[in-house]
Amino acid sequence: MHRRTKIVVVGAALLLTAGAAGSATATGDPGKSPGAAGKSREAAALTGTAKLYRSAGDDITFSFDAHLAAKDKADPMRATGTFEWSHYIDGEGAWAKAKVDCLVTGGKVAVVSGVVTDTDLPGEKGTRVGITVHDLGRHDRLGYSWATTEDLGPEDLPKCVGSAPFEKVRKGTGDFTVVPWQPDF
Structure with a gap:
């Protein structure tokens, strides 16, 4: 040659x-983490921050840092992390932070629940809340368990319960990322 x-x-x-x-x-490889030869990726995750769209100009922000470790793949109630949100209009509003107690994901949809650990909403500390996120790139959607109630909802809300993701994120702010859960059934 x-x-x-x-x-x-x-x-x-x-x-x-x-x-x-x-x-x-x-x-x-969906079962492996990039750059970590042979290591399993976490079983599920929901991360990111976005502002919701409201025509009245409300300033509503949701942030997530929820994870289910590979070793806990069979039990979504072993998820860890936090999520928080705030809602202000004309300088008035409130914020809250919750400790994750369950995370279930499927495809690009995640349902996370947690107990409010810190807030400026009177009487809401200790309340369980649930949020559903649909990761659609820059067009993410979100729903929350208190959608039809005056407060954060019932104190006996089960783990991993949220509403349909009916809210739209404000253009240019959607950066939620869902890592799909792949249980061994």
Whole structure:
């Protein structure tokens, strides 16, 4: 084989190898975390922050940092993390933070629940709330368990219960990320 032909063949082989490695990294194995050879990824997650759209100009923000470790894959009630939200209009409103007690995800939808640990809403500390997120890229949607009540809802709300994701996020703010749960059934 001529020297020039060898260089072309070796160069093409290197490009194909690099392309295959890049594709494997980009698509990823759903059971593995990128860059962590052989390590399992977390079983489920919901992360990110977005502001909701309201035509009246309400300033409503939701943030999530909820995770289910790979070792807890069979029990979504072992999820950890926090989520918080605030709702203000004309300088008046409130905020709350909850400790995650359950996280279930399926495809691009997540339901997370938790108990309010800190808030400026009188009487709401200790209340369980649930939120549903639909991760649609820049068009994420969200729903919450207190959608049809005056307060944060019933104190006996079961874990991992939220409403349909009926709210739209404000344009340009949707960055929720859902890692789908893949239980071994």
